[in-house]
Amino acid sequence: MKTIAFAIMLALFSGTAVAAGGGGDLMDAKVDVSNEASLQRGAKLFANNCMGCHSAKFVRWNALPEALGVSMETIEENLIYGSYEAGDTINAAMRPADGSEWFGAAPPDLSLTARARGEDWVYTYLNSFYRDPDASIGWNNKLLKNSSMPHVLWRLQGVPEPVYEGSGDSIQVASLEIPEGQGGTLTEAEYHQATRDITNFMAFMAEPVRAKRQEIGVWVIGFLVVFTILAYFLKREYWRDVH
Numbered sequence: 001m002k003t004i005a006f007a008i009m010l011a012l013f014s015g016t017a018v019a020a021g022g023g024g025d026l027m028d029a030k031v032d033v034s035n036e037a038s039l040q041r042g043a044k045l046f047a048n049n050c051m052g053c054h055s056a057k058f059v060r061w062n063a064l065p066e067a068l069g070v071s072m073e074t075i076e077e078n079l080i081y082g083s084y085e086a087g088d089t090i091n092a093a094m095r096p097a098d099g100s101e102w103f104g105a106a107p108p109d110l111s112l113t114a115r116a117r118g119e120d121w122v123y124t125y126l127n128s129f130y131r132d133p134d135a136s137i138g139w140n141n142k143l144l145k146n147s148s149m150p151h152v153l154w155r156l157q158g159v160p161e162p163v164y165e166g167s168g169d170s171i172q173v174a175s176l177e178i179p180e181g182q183g184g185t186l187t188e189a190e191y192h193q194a195t196r197d198i199t200n201f202m203a204f205m206a207e208p209v210r211a212k213r214q215e216i217g218v219w220v221i222g223f224l225v226v227f228t229i230l231a232y233f234l235k236r237e238y239w240r241d242v243h
Contacts, residue, residue, distance in 0.1 A: 026121055026124045027127060029124075029200075030196060031119045033200060033203055033207075034215075038197045039068050039200055039201055040070065042200045046202070049198075050110065050198070051093060054109065055109045056205050057109050058112065058205075059090050061086060062087060064079070111206065112205075116206075122202055124143050126153065126195040127192065128176070129151035130160040137149075138150070140162075153184075153195070155185060156185055157184045158184035159178065159179070160176040160178050161178070
């Protein structure tokens with residue numbers, strides 16, 4: 001009995017640990033793929049700021065209505081540009097060859113990024129850009145140094161400036177600050193919510209059935225708990241005469 005209960009608890013906690021991922025320096029994305037409002041905002045931000053360069057070739061447009069809680073017509077009007085078929089995947093507007101020429105490498109597909117890197121990594125990355133005149137694109141990233149990606153959300157956040165610490169070869173970016181007059185259209189809290197919404201949408205793309213899996217998982221664990229209790233009393237009944 002104790003072994004069964006321990007196995008159930010181990011499964012629960014191990015699943016949580018894998019989902020959390022990340023490291024000690026990462027920000028907490030607080031992902032919730034069952035939050036339709038967040039997914040709707042994230043999808044809109046992703047379409048307006050990411051799809052110009054990045055594709056999501058493992059996700060089809062007709063998978064979005066159910067997850068986002070909207071009709072296909074709403075998806076067409078707000079997210080899709082140009083002609084398409086319902087079963088088409090999400091493709092970038094920019095050709096990979098142009099990306100290689102302009103940025104040195106073709107922008108990666110983002111379908112599985114949240115799963116491969118972790119949601120906290122994606123969220124931290126979106127909040128780690130800063131102005132760097134020495135970089136070829138004028139921007140750098142505290143989490144992923146010398147990233148080829150510019151800060152596409154700077155109009156929303158503003159222009160973060162790095163605060164350095166150390167000296168010589170050990171100098172590093174300690175924190176980021178937005179100088180007065182260089183802020184964006186969103187407050188700090190609003191920008192964090194926007195990047196959390198994008199991360200949430202990317203988490204959905206990485207595993208479209210995640211919300212259903214979690215919902216079913218609750219019922220499965222509930223069944224196992226009830227079954228364990230019944231099995232315990234059944235065992236007592238069978239072994240009562242033996243003892």
